[in-house]
Amino acid sequence: MARDTSINKNQSHPSYATEHDVRILDEELNAMRAHYVILATLDVLIGLIGPHLLTAQETPTERQAAREILRKMDDLEKSLDVPALVAKLTAPNAGRDRVVARAKELMEKELLALSDDIGRNPEIGFEEHRSVEKLTAYLEQHDFVLEAGVAGLPTAFAARSHPAGSPPRLGIIVEYDALRGTKGAFHGDQHNAQGPVGIAAAIAIAEHLAASKLPGSVTVFGCPGEEMMPPNAKTQMFEAGVFNGIDVLVRSHAVMATSRPAPGFGTCCLNIDGVKYVFSGAPAHQMTSWNGRNALTAVIHLFNNIDSVRSSLRPEARIQGVIAEGGAAPNVVPDRTVADFYVRYPDEIYLKQVREFVDNAARAAALSTGTKVKIDHYGKTRDGISVATLAEVGFAYMKKYGAKNVLEEPGKPQGYEETGSVSREIPGLGFTAASSSAPNHTYEMDGDNFTDVGHQGFLVDAQAMTALLFDFAGNPEYRAAVKREFEGIRTLFAEYLRELEKTYTVPQVAEPTAK
Numbered sequence: 001m002a003r004d005t006s007i008n009k010n011q012s013h014p015s016y017a018t019e020h021d022v023r024i025l026d027e028e029l030n031a032m033r034a035h036y037v038i039l040a041t042l043d044v045l046i047g048l049i050g051p052h053l054l055t056a057q058e059t060p061t062e063r064q065a066a067r068e069i070l071r072k073m074d075d076l077e078k079s080l081d082v083p084a085l086v087a088k089l090t091a092p093n094a095g096r097d098r099v100v101a102r103a104k105e106l107m108e109k110e111l112l113a114l115s116d117d118i119g120r121n122p123e124i125g126f127e128e129h130r131s132v133e134k135l136t137a138y139l140e141q142h143d144f145v146l147e148a149g150v151a152g153l154p155t156a157f158a159a160r161s162h163p164a165g166s167p168p169r170l171g172i173i174v175e176y177d178a179l180r181g182t183k184g185a186f187h188g189d190q191h192n193a194q195g196p197v198g199i200a201a202a203i204a205i206a207e208h209l210a211a212s213k214l215p216g217s218v219t220v221f222g223c224p225g226e227e228m229m230p231p232n233a234k235t236q237m238f239e240a241g242v243f244n245g246i247d248v249l250v251r252s253h254a255v256m257a258t259s260r261p262a263p264g265f266g267t268c269c270l271n272i273d274g275v276k277y278v279f280s281g282a283p284a285h286q287m288t289s290w291n292g293r294n295a296l297t298a299v300i301h302l303f304n305n306i307d308s309v310r311s312s313l314r315p316e317a318r319i320q321g322v323i324a325e326g327g328a329a330p331n332v333v334p335d336r337t338v339a340d341f342y343v344r345y346p347d348e349i350y351l352k353q354v355r356e357f358v359d360n361a362a363r364a365a366a367l368s369t370g371t372k373v374k375i376d377h378y379g380k381t382r383d384g385i386s387v388a389t390l391a392e393v394g395f396a397y398m399k400k401y402g403a404k405n406v407l408e409e410p411g412k413p414q415g416y417e418e419t420g421s422v423s424r425e426i427p428g429l430g431f432t433a434a435s436s437s438a439p440n441h442t443y444e445m446d447g448d449n450f451t452d453v454g455h456q457g458f459l460v461d462a463q464a465m466t467a468l469l470f471d472f473a474g475n476p477e478y479r480a481a482v483k484r485e486f487e488g489i490r491t492l493f494a495e496y497l498r499e500l501e502k503t504y505t506v507p508q509v510a511e512p513t514a515k
């Protein structure tokens with residue numbers, strides 16, 4: 001079963017998300033492993049569907065809802081004959097090799113040095129001014145036209161090879177924010193390399209399209225603050241229409257093991273709603289506290305109320321929060337407190353019920369303490385879509401260009417970016433060639449940025465990304481296959497969500513009567 005592999009992969013590259021901020025602890029992983037062993041047993045019992053497709057669903061209820069849908073997805077995948085497609089596209093091709101060699105040359109001459117430079121000058125999310133300056137200056141030197149500060153985000157940008165944007169429109173997502181560490185910012189997730197990798201591919205492909213007089217355009221999307229929310233930068237950019245008209249999106253991300261997702265829909269770390277509860281009361285002297293209203297009592301009630309309803313929620317729900325503000329002094333009744341929660345469930349349909357319980361726990365806390373609460377739903381991450389027509393070709397290219405530590409078994413289906421908002425609307429792929437011998441978010445992974453381990457992985461990503469974009473730009477049949485698979489999975493995903501809507505009924509609660 002692929003189950004254990006996918007869990008180990010989650011551990012080695014929690015590369016999708018806000019999960020970066022909420023690290024999976026060992027004990028949680030052990031609990032998840034136990035959970036997955038049970039699910040693996042269920043797989044055997046169900047035993048009707050391709051094993052790689054089953055990994056998307058995490059609860060028995062979801063599996064039941066997905067059975068027919070996964071069978072249809074299996075049919076879709078078989079009809080695409082992806083192995084034949086991979087063999088055809090990755091066969092010897094002198095034209096492709098020249099374009100890939102150009103990307104490699106750019107990396108070796110200048111862009112690995114730029115990766116080192118950004119790595120040595122880390123900037124946290126939404127403050128990446130120097131990094132953006134360096135990346136966009138390089139793109140402008142190579143005739144890309146810069147649009148700075150897109151979607152109202154000062155450190156977001158779009159840089160276009162052909163501003164008119166003739167199709168096929170190729171998009172490359174690059175990120176550059178560092179982690180917030182106790183000793184200051186550091187690039188323990190190697191986002192410093194994403195810009196240089198994506199830019200090498202962008203320039204090589206743009207030059208190729210121009211020299212060959214082929215239709216097409218390349219846009220590099222600078223996406224800030226992947227490690228932080230709010231705001232969810234890519235969701236905000238998507239909603240502002242920044243990605244409109246793009247036919248395919250790629251990005252790279254650091255990992256310990258070279259991997260790719262199975263086709264389907266899913267996410268690494270459950271669907272998440274980020275919610276802040278802000279309580280306001282009235283201040284008073286501690287000795288005459290009846291003259292005030294205590295916002296700290298309210299926020300403590302919130303936590304207790306949540307604990308009191310856990311048994312009325314499905315066991316896979318994860319509700320964890322912190323008190324971000326708890327008052328200022330023990331002799332003043334606190335008149336303002338803030339709690340910050342991540343509310344998680346494996347699917348977004350039941351998540352709505354879970355969040356309503358938590359929101360009501362906050363309302364009840366305010367009501368019972370005579371305070372007021374403001375509920376701020378500030379961010380969300382959702383299932384994304386992965387397609388084999390991109391993932392398998394990208395994986396074959398990563399191996400061709402010398403990727404190390406290869407995991408042959410596909411991982412869990414998931415989108416190429418952490419929010420799910422973009423990857424369920426535009427087909428794409430995240431390139432993940434091994435670029436460190438240490439796990440994500442560590443000082444050791446930061447250290448590998450500057451060694452052969454890192455540089456070699458970044459070179460593989462740049463070359464594989466260039467090769468795949470070369471195929472996508474020049475091969476209408478390939479584009480059609482990607483589109484057919486993506487639209488097919490999207491339709492089945494919608495069907496799955498409708499099935500779940502039917503499954504998760506809410507019990508009827510009768511009006512109380514006098515006797």
Ligand SMILES: [Zn+2]
Nearest residue numbers: 015020189226
């Ligand atoms: Zn990351």
